[in-house]
Amino acid sequence: xxxxxxxxxxxxxxxxxxxxxxxxxxxxxxxxxxxxxxxxxxxxxxxxxxxxxxxxxxxxxxxxxxxxxxxxxxxxxxxxxxxxxxxxxxxxxxxxxxxxxxxxxxxxxxxxxxxxxxxxxxxxxxxxxxxxxxxxxxxxxxxxxxxxxxxxxxxxxxxxxxxxxxxxxxxxxxxxxxxxxxxxxxxxxxxxxxxxxxxxxxxxxxxxxxxxxxxxxxxxxxxxxxxxxxxxxxxxxxxxxxxxxxxxxxxxxxxxxxxxxxxxxxxxxxxxx
Amino acid sequence: xxxxxxxxxxxxxxxxxxxxxxxxxxxxxxxxxxxxxxxxxxxxxxxxxxxxxxxxxxxxxxxxxxxxxxxxxxxxxxxxxxxxxxxxxxxxxxxxxxxxxxxxxxxxxxxxxxxxxxxxxxxxxxxxxxxxxxxxxxxxxxxxxxxxxxxxxxxxxxxxxxxxxxxxxxxxxxxxxxxxxxxxxxxxxxxxxxxxxxxxxxxxxxxxxxxxxxxxxxxxxxxxxxxxxxxxxxxxxxxxxxxxxxxxxxxxxxxxxxxxxxxxxxxxxxxxxxxxxxxxxxxxxxxxxxxxxxxxxxxxxxxxxxxxxxxxxxxxxxxxxxxxxxxxxxxxxxxxxxxxxxxxxxxxxxxxxxx
Numbered sequence: 001x002x003x004x005x006x007x008x009x010x011x012x013x014x015x016x017x018x019x020x021x022x023x024x025x026x027x028x029x030x031x032x033x034x035x036x037x038x039x040x041x042x043x044x045x046x047x048x049x050x051x052x053x054x055x056x057x058x059x060x061x062x063x064x065x066x067x068x069x070x071x072x073x074x075x076x077x078x079x080x081x082x083x084x085x086x087x088x089x090x091x092x093x094x095x096x097x098x099x100x101x102x103x104x105x106x107x108x109x110x111x112x113x114x115x116x117x118x119x120x121x122x123x124x125x126x127x128x129x130x131x132x133x134x135x136x137x138x139x140x141x142x143x144x145x146x147x148x149x150x151x152x153x154x155x156x157x158x159x160x161x162x163x164x165x166x167x168x169x170x171x172x173x174x175x176x177x178x179x180x181x182x183x184x185x186x187x188x189x190x191x192x193x194x195x196x197x198x199x200x201x202x203x204x205x206x207x208x209x210x211x212x213x214x215x216x217x218x219x220x221x222x223x224x225x226x227x228x229x230x231x232x233x234x235x236x237x238x239x240x241x242x243x244x245x246x247x248x249x250x251x252x253x254x255x256x257x258x259x260x261x262x263x264x265x266x267x268x269x270x271x272x273x
Numbered sequence: 274x275x276x277x278x279x280x281x282x283x284x285x286x287x288x289x290x291x292x293x294x295x296x297x298x299x300x301x302x303x304x305x306x307x308x309x310x311x312x313x314x315x316x317x318x319x320x321x322x323x324x325x326x327x328x329x330x331x332x333x334x335x336x337x338x339x340x341x342x343x344x345x346x347x348x349x350x351x352x353x354x355x356x357x358x359x360x361x362x363x364x365x366x367x368x369x370x371x372x373x374x375x376x377x378x379x380x381x382x383x384x385x386x387x388x389x390x391x392x393x394x395x396x397x398x399x400x401x402x403x404x405x406x407x408x409x410x411x412x413x414x415x416x417x418x419x420x421x422x423x424x425x426x427x428x429x430x431x432x433x434x435x436x437x438x439x440x441x442x443x444x445x446x447x448x449x450x451x452x453x454x455x456x457x458x459x460x461x462x463x464x465x466x467x468x469x470x471x472x473x474x475x476x477x478x479x480x481x482x483x484x485x486x487x488x489x490x491x492x493x494x495x496x497x498x499x500x501x502x503x504x505x506x507x508x509x510x511x512x513x514x515x516x517x518x519x520x521x522x523x524x525x526x527x528x529x530x531x532x533x534x535x536x537x538x539x540x541x542x543x544x545x546x547x548x549x550x551x552x553x554x555x556x557x558x559x560x561x562x563x564x565x566x567x568x569x570x571x572x573x574x575x576x577x578x579x580x581x582x583x584x585x586x587x588x589x590x591x592x593x594x595x596x597x598x599x600x601x602x603x604x605x606x607x608x609x610x611x612x613x614x615x616x617x618x619x620x621x622x623x624x625x626x627x628x
Contacts, residue, residue, distance in 0.1 A: 168353055174344035175322055175351040176371030176420055186370075190361050 034248065041245055049242035058227035058243075059250060065142035065214075065223060066207035072147050073154040073203045078196055081158030082188075086167060099155045102148055110148055111216025118144050118217065141218040146207035153202035161195015162188065197262030204258060208251050276300055277424040277456050279321060282330035289316045290480035291327070298424070298456035298473065303447065305467040306460045308477035309503065314460040317477070318426045321458065323347045335423040350417030350425040350455075354432045356409045358401035364412045365397040371420040383419070391415045406434050410442050414449055425450065425457035431466065443469040464505050468492075476500050494536070494623050495549055501625065507552035507594040511627070514544045522624065524548065527591025529569050533622045545627040554621030555595035557585055558614045559605060571615040573607060589615050 049055055084096060102110060118125045118135035125135055135141035165188050173183035189196075211225040222230065224247045232240035278297040284290065291313050298304045306314050319325055321332050323344035332340045339347045351357070358367050369384050388394045391411040396404055404412065410430065417425065427446075431439040447470055450457045459470055467474050467488065474492075475485035484496040495501035501509050512526035521534040526548055533548075540546060560570065571589035578584075583602045587593040593615065597607075607613065 166357075169357060169359060171319070171322070171324060171344070172351050172353065172357045172359075173370070174324075175347070175349050175422075175426075176416065177345050178371075179343075179345055187359055191359075 037241065037245055037248065041241065045242050046245060050246055054222075055224075055227065055243050055246065058222045058224045059247060061139065061142065061221055062208050062224040062247070063250070063254075065139060065146050066204050068139070068143045069146035069150060069207040070154075070200055070204040072143065073151045074196075074200055077151050077154035077199070077203075078158045081155045081196075081199070082162050084155070084159045085162035099152050101152075102150075103152050107149055107210065107212025108216060111145060111213035114145060114148060114213060114217050135217065137218055137220055139221075142214055142223055145213035145217045146210050149210050149213050150203040150206035153206060154196075154199035157199025157202065158192065158196045161192035161199070164195065165191040194262055197258070201255065201258040201262060205251065205255050208247075208254075276335060277321070277458070278331075278333040279317075280331045280333065282317070282320060282327050282332070284316065284320055284325055284327045284330075286316055286325055289313045291317055291320065292480045294330070294480075294482055296458075296473075296475055296482070296485065298458065300454045300456055301451050302472045303450055303457045303459055303470050304473045304475065305471035306458065306475050306477050307462070307464060307467050307503065308460075309462055311479075312477045313480040314462075314477055315428055318351075318428050318458065318460055321424075322349050322351055322426055348421065348423045350414075350420070350422035352413050352417065352425065352427045352430050354429045355434075356401075356413035356430055358404075358409060358412055358416075360401055363398050363400055364393055364404060364408070367401065367412055368393075368415045368419060370416060387415045387419060406438050407442060407445065410445065414446075418453065422455060425455055427457060427459045429461050429463075431463070432461075436465075439466075440469070446470065464503070467504075476503060478503075493621075495625065497625060498547055501547070501549045506549045507596075508548070508550040508555070510548040510550070510591055510593075512546050512548050512624075514540050514542050514546060514624075516542055521619075524622075524624070527589065529590050531617065531619070531622070532567065533619050533624060536624055540624060540626060547625040547627055549623040549625065550593075550617065551621055552584070552594045552596040554618040555587075555593060556616040556618070557587065557595050557597060557605070557607060558616065559607075560612050560614050567617050567619055569615045569617070571613050573609050573611050573613055576602070576607070576609050587613070587615055 080099070084092065084099075105113070115122065117123050118128075118141065120126065120129065120134075120136055122135075128135065133140060135144055169187050169191070170183045173187045174180065178186065209225065210223075211229065214223050215226050215229070219226065224243070228240050228243050228247065231243060276297065276299050278295075280295050282291050282294040289311070294317060296304060296306075306317065308314050316325065320327055321334075323339065323342060323346075327340065330340070331338055334347060334349070358364075359370065362370065365384060365388065368387060372383065388397055391414065393408060393411055393415065396408050401409060401412070413430075430446075431442060434442065443466065446457075459466065461467065471488050473485065474488050475482045476491065477483065478499060484491055484500050486494075491500070492504055495504055495506060498509060510526050512524045512531075515523040515525045515530065517540065521532060522540060524531045524533050524546065531548070557571075557573070569589045571587045571593065573585055574588050574592075575586040576583055577586075578599065579596070581599055582596045583599055585595040585597060585602075585607070587595060595615070
């Protein structure tokens, strides 16, 4: 009681007020450019952009690539997050660092590095070419580039999700008659669900946004960011703005949808109720 | 009817180890494994439950050897600290969790009588977070019971619960285990759990069972200083055997001579010993009265209240702690810094030979 009454009055107000102001400036910094982009756009110009075949194809390619990259991230990244959360082994710090490397590598550099492996003469590129799979200038290349730069979010977020689940709950499930896979599915996965979904959402958003690695590995067909860049270079700001706004609307809508899937639906997320 | 036996279990697991652990329990019996953190208590439970493969030894549950069987085939009820309910499922969902796996043939209508039996009808649709400790315990017991376990394994379920609540929960648990006729192995570092629950006690330290037996055997005859201290024996005094005679031993302790009846240990003159003396076997009175060999002059150094008792710290040439009823203290007008007569019950003294 004493510590509480001694702690509550006045003390944090100065710091808290300053934090409010600084946080407000940051929010404005994020929102202002987006609002400026939105303002002054005539609906007719937007409709014209939205009816352009090139633009729609580019956005479609971005969405398809990001969706496939997110699926790959789920398939490979969530298990790695589980391993990092549940085991300790020599070199675990190294593995965690490797997972974070794509966040530190400049994305154009990542694109060039990927070219060495997935390009025509690349280690994997050449082998895949033999069975008819090409990464240069294809959807597969888009997916590879997107996955490389965005998968750390899934691994790290899933790891945090799994770490927050008491491993002994899985043990309890085992004693209640569940096999190891079944216990994982019915106890650990639902409890880590929010962390996993947060990671996949970030991965998806980052994948749609990717420009640097994609543009080097796959210039044609163009993803939406590449197309916007091309419009900007060839026709200028006005031409690029319409498509930029369209991509913004699509990615924000999907981002909100995924967040809702992760946090909004109580029953599947388990923790949401 | 079911029973459980562990035979010469040996295991090494990182910093933990189990060394030649043997114990057995009959239906409805509660065995308490008492030991400090890191003694290997949880590892022992996990090994019985099937999460570690022992290097040697056997685990036998209800006459079936299960040493190499996975946890899901062992039929154990596993109850953890804070009861280990699944936080994403309601009380009813927790209870029916194991139902469809082990008992495919029956429907979920089976839950209703369980909810009634454990007085959980009102909270069936609530998440564990919102349950009281008592409701959590009953939910956890019901959840295990539905899979018809042959043994309950409890890993410090009361460790994070306040004393007053855990008193009630212990009583409920004891009643439940007796009624269900299922053996239970209860792991704890709290000797109060052992006093309240145990039919048998094993004191564990660094992977070994140091001493085991009935509660009275273990509490009244601790085997060494570690056990005595861990069981909360208030007075552990160093002494020397002066003489051995027909009536027992004359022991020299802190300049005083004490007559102690013969115990289980065979001691000789000159042996160094530890005297274990529970604080409630020490009586304190105003000075005077008939002098006898069990009485000493002493001084009250300090007094502190401990619930219905008063803890008196005494100096009799050696330090001594006594527990007296609050009423006794006031009736006898006992005050700090007062000279008193101290009366030790020789029958309560237990001697341990010092190695």
